[in-house]
Every structure is written in structure tokens, then in C-alpha cells.
Amino acid sequence: MARTGRRPGSEDTRGAILAAARSSFAGHGFHATTIRAVASGAGVDPALVHHYFGSKEDLFAAAIDLPLRPKEMAEEILSEGIDNAGERVARMFLSVWDNPASREPLQAMLRGAFTNEQGAATLREFFESVLLERVVPAVELPDARLRVSLAAAQMLGLAVLRYVVGFEALRQASVDDLVELIAPRIQSYLTG
Amino acid sequence: MARTGRRPGSEDTRGAILAAARSSFAGHGFHATTIRAVASGAGVDPALVHHYFGSKEDLFAAAIDLPLRPKEMAEEILSEGIDNAGERVARMFLSVWDNPASREPLQAMLRGAFTNEQGAATLREFFESVLLERVVPAVELPDARLRVSLAAAQMLGLAVLRYVVGFEALRQASVDDLVELIAPRIQSYLTG
Numbered sequence: 001m002a003r004t005g006r007r008p009g010s011e012d013t014r015g016a017i018l019a020a021a022r023s024s025f026a027g028h029g030f031h032a033t034t035i036r037a038v039a040s041g042a043g044v045d046p047a048l049v050h051h052y053f054g055s056k057e058d059l060f061a062a063a064i065d066l067p068l069r070p071k072e073m074a075e076e077i078l079s080e081g082i083d084n085a086g087e088r089v090a091r092m093f094l095s096v097w098d099n100p101a102s103r104e105p106l107q108a109m110l111r112g113a114f115t116n117e118q119g120a121a122t123l124r125e126f127f128e129s130v131l132l133e134r135v136v137p138a139v140e141l142p143d144a145r146l147r148v149s150l151a152a153a154q155m156l157g158l159a160v161l162r163y164v165v166g167f168e169a170l171r172q173a174s175v176d177d178l179v180e181l182i183a184p185r186i187q188s189y190l191t192g
Numbered sequence: 193m194a195r196t197g198r199r200p201g202s203e204d205t206r207g208a209i210l211a212a213a214r215s216s217f218a219g220h221g222f223h224a225t226t227i228r229a230v231a232s233g234a235g236v237d238p239a240l241v242h243h244y245f246g247s248k249e250d251l252f253a254a255a256i257d258l259p260l261r262p263k264e265m266a267e268e269i270l271s272e273g274i275d276n277a278g279e280r281v282a283r284m285f286l287s288v289w290d291n292p293a294s295r296e297p298l299q300a301m302l303r304g305a306f307t308n309e310q311g312a313a314t315l316r317e318f319f320e321s322v323l324l325e326r327v328v329p330a331v332e333l334p335d336a337r338l339r340v341s342l343a344a345a346q347m348l349g350l351a352v353l354r355y356v357v358g359f360e361a362l363r364q365a366s367v368d369d370l371v372e373l374i375a376p377r378i379q380s381y382l383t384g
Contacts, residue, residue, distance in 0.1 A: 107306070113357050114303040120357050128360060143373070145361040149353065150373055153362065154342075157349025161341065165305050165312050168320060169337040170345070181335070181342055185377045 014052050016042040021053075021063040029118055030060060030125035057130050064105040067096060074134035082138045086187025090179045093155045097163055098175065107164060110156075127152065139190050151189040154182065206244050208234040213245075213255040221310055222252060222317035249322045256297040259288060266326035274330045278379025282371045285347045289355055290367065299356060302348075319344065331382050343381040346374065 020041030024033040035056055039046040053059040058069045068076065077088045096102045112119025131152070136144045158178070162170040170178075212233030216225040227248055231238040245251040250261045260268065269280045288294045304311025323344070328336045350370070354362040362370075 110352075111303075111306040113352075114299070114306055123357050124359060127357075132361075143369070146365055146369065146373065149359050149361040150346075150350065150370075150377075152359070153349035153353045154346045154377075155349065156352060157345035157347065158342065160302075160305075160348060160352065161345045165315050165319075167316060167341045167344070169324075169341040173338055177335070177338065178342075181338065181381070185342075185346075185380065188377065188380075189373070 010052075013042070013044060013048065017044060017049055017052060017059075018063055021059050025060060025063055025122055026112065027118070029121045030056075030129065033060075035059070057126070060126055064109055065102050067099070067102055068092075070130040071134070074131065077135065078138055082140075082190055083187075085135075085138070085190055086185075087179060087183040089151065089155065089186050090183045091175070093159070094175045094178060097159045103163060106159070110160070110164075141190075141192055147189040151186045154185060154189075158182065202244075205234070205236060205240065209236060209241055209244060209251075210255055213251050217252060217255055217314055218304065219310065221313045222248075222321065225252075227251070249318070252318055256301055257294050259291070259294055260284075262322040263326070266323065269327065270330055274332075274382055275379075277327075277330070277382055278377075279371060279375040281343065281347065281378050282375045283367070285351070286367045286370060289351045295355060298351070302352070302356075333384055339381040343378045346377060346381075350374065 017038060021033070021038045024038050024041060028037075033056065035049050036046050038059065039049045042049070049059065053062050054069065058071075061069055066073075073092065076092060077085050079088070097106065109119065109123055113123050114120075132145060132148060136148050139147060141147060158170065161167040162173075162178075209230060213225070213230045216230050216233060220229075225248065227241050228238050230251065231241045234241070241251065245254050246261065250263075253261055258265075265284065268284060269277050271280070289298065301311065301315055305315050306312075324337060324340060328340050331339060333339060350362065353359040354365075354370075
């Protein structure tokens with residue numbers, strides 16, 4: 001109960017900002033959340049939020065403990081061009097979900113999508129604002145948005161059945177086995 | 193509050209059996225639920241449960257309002273052989289999920305998988321006992337179980353993003369558009 005003598009350092013400030021961000025994204029969704037409102041909730045200046053976390057999408061990624069910023073993810077996926085993106089998507093996605101530290105907030109976000117419309121909206125808006133905008137332009141086919149969305153459905157369904165529902169064949173498969181089978185299907189969505 | 197004069201008819205009995213079945217599947221999972229226990233919960237003879245609903249897997253399908261029995265689904269999927277199963281899987285799955293009467297219990301079951309291990313076990317056991325057993329033997333490739341599970345992941349991920357999360361491109365696509373893109377990927381899991 002006694003206050004410690006420790007001065008509030010940058011970790012406390014970062015923590016307060018992340019807590020305010022999680023609360024705002026959960027309560028108002030991705031679009032309606034502003035850096036200004038998060039700063040106000042954390043009792044800090046908006047410039048400090050930008051200083052620690054960058055843009056709103058980077059703040060969201062930090063709030064759900066993603067290991068990379070969305071821009072870095074898209075760059076990594078496309079680093080050898082769209083013709084090699086299938087395997088990179090599959091490996092990146094599985095490395096994020098295989099790590100409990102990043103899996104748990106993602107599972108919580110998905111659970112939120114099943115239990116309230118706001119949770120679904122947050123997930124949808126984040127994905128649509130961020131990933132579709134960066135990956136879709138690289139897909140030079142009709143129905144590019146639909147194709148990228150179906151690739152996302154393949155990866156998300158794998159996450160649900162491997163980590164949440166626990167299908168035996170998917171739980172026991174190594175990342176390499178999964179990538180070997182999934183990557184060609186993801187690739188065929190992206191390049192036909 | 194007054195009791196009506198109506199005699200308990202077959203609809204009441206069916207309803208009591210379904211309620212007991214839902215309660216038992218939700219509480220104990222697919223494997224641990226027995227026809228005998230469901231009958232006892234509904235206050236009827238086990239023979240009556242068989243009479244109305246058939247086997248335990250058929251009872252489960254009825255409890256979650258699936259329009260077909262699992263055996264009929266597998267027969268329908270394989271009715272033109274494994275070489276034509278991709279499109280049939282995609283169409284059947286989408287017709288079940290496009291119908292709110294069958295979608296809602298499936299969504300509830302998935303939500304259950306996110307919130308408690310028993311819900312996950314029920315979904316896993318039902319799928320593994322029923323669909324894998326019937327479809328996997330028709331897949332004449334190494335890793336047949338993994339391949340069928342990945343095809344299931346593609347379909348489930350589509351359901352989550354189209355109906356629960358509500359990705360715009362997936363919500364707006366017609367069933368025909370979706371089938372056209374998905375069926376070849378499902379087919380390639382089943383026949384390489």
C-alpha cells in the first residue's frame with residue numbers, strides 16, 4: 001500500500017499509454033480511437049505517444065503485442081517480390097502464432113470478435129486499413145482484395161484449428177510441414 | 193402459469209431430447225456424451241432417442257441444427273469422386289453458413305471453443321470422429337489427415353472472416369465468386 005520511492009520512469013509511461021490504448025481500441029474500435037484520446041487517457045502529451053509508439057497502427061500492433069510493426073510486416077512479406085510472398089506470409093504468421101506472448105492477445109482479440117460487434121469491428125478495421133492497403137496493390141489480378149482476404153482466411157482458420165480448437169493433425173505438424181502445404185495455396189491466391 | 197390441456201406430443205419429446213443433448217455435449221463433450229445419458233436427462237427411453245435422431249453423431253448434428261446428417265454430408269461431398277470434391281465441399285459449407293438457422297449454432301459452438309476447453313474438445317472430437325474418418329480415406333496422398341485439416345482450416349477461416357469478423361470483400365462476394373476461387377485450393381489439398 002505504501003508508495004515506493006521509485007520515480008515514474010519511461011516504462012511506467014509506456015505501460016500507461018498501452019493500457020489506455022487497449023481500453024480505447026476495445027471500447028471504440030480502431031477508426032474511432034485517436035492518439036489524442038489515448039494520450040488523454042494516459043495523462044500524457046500526444047507527442048509522447050508518437051515518440052514511444054509511432055503511428056496509430058503501430059500503437060495498435062504494440063497494444064496486441066505484435067512483434068513487428070505492420071509496415072515492417074508488409075515489407076518482410078514483399079521483400080522478395082509478390083512471386084515469393086506465399087511462403088513468407090505462412091512463415092511470418094506461424095511464427096507470430098507459435099509464440100505464446102503474441103498468440104494470447106490475438107486469441108483474445110478473436111474471442112472479442114465472437115462476443116461483441118466492437119471486437120469484430122476493431123479486427124476488421126485494423127486488417128482492412130493496414131494489411132489490405134499494403135499487400136493488395138502488389139497483387140496484379142482481378143479480385144485482388146478478395147484473393148488477399150481468402151489467403152487471410154486460410155491463415156486465420158489454421159490458427160483457430162491449430163491453437164484454439166486443437167485439431168490433432170494440425171497441432172502435431174511442424175511449422176515446416178505446414179508451410180510446405182500452405183505456401184503454394186497462398187501463393188496461388190496472390191499470383192494465380 | 194396454468195398448465196395447458198395439450199398432451200405432450202412428439203415435438204415436446206424431441207425438444208426435451210435436443211435440450212438434454214445440447215446440455216450434455218456442452219458439459220461433457222462429444223466422446224463422453226452417451227445416448228443413454230441424454231435419454232436419462234430427457235426422461236425418455238434410449239430407444240426413443242435412436243428412433244428420433246439415429247446415432248450419436250446424428251444427434252449432435254441435430255443439436256447444432258446442421259441441415260444434413262454427417263454421413264449424408266460425406267456422401268454428398270464424395271458423390272462424384274474425390275476429383276470433384278473441392279467444389280462440393282465449398283458449396284455445401286457455404287450453404288450451411290449462409291443460412292442463419294444453421295449459422296447461429298455453429299457460431300455459438302466456435303465461440304464456445306474460444307471460451308472453454310470443453311467447447312474446443314467437442315468441436316474437435318466431432319470433426320475428428322466424423323468428417324476425418326469419412327473423407328480422409330478417400331484422399332490418396334501422404335499427409336491425408338493434415339491435408340483434409342488444412343482444407344477445413346480454409347473453410348473455417350472463411351466462415352470466421354465472412355460472417356463473424358465481417359471482412360468487406362468476403363461479405364460482399366457471392367457464393368459463386370467464393371466457390372470459384374476456393375474450390376481449386378480445396379481440390380489441390382485433396383488430390384495434390
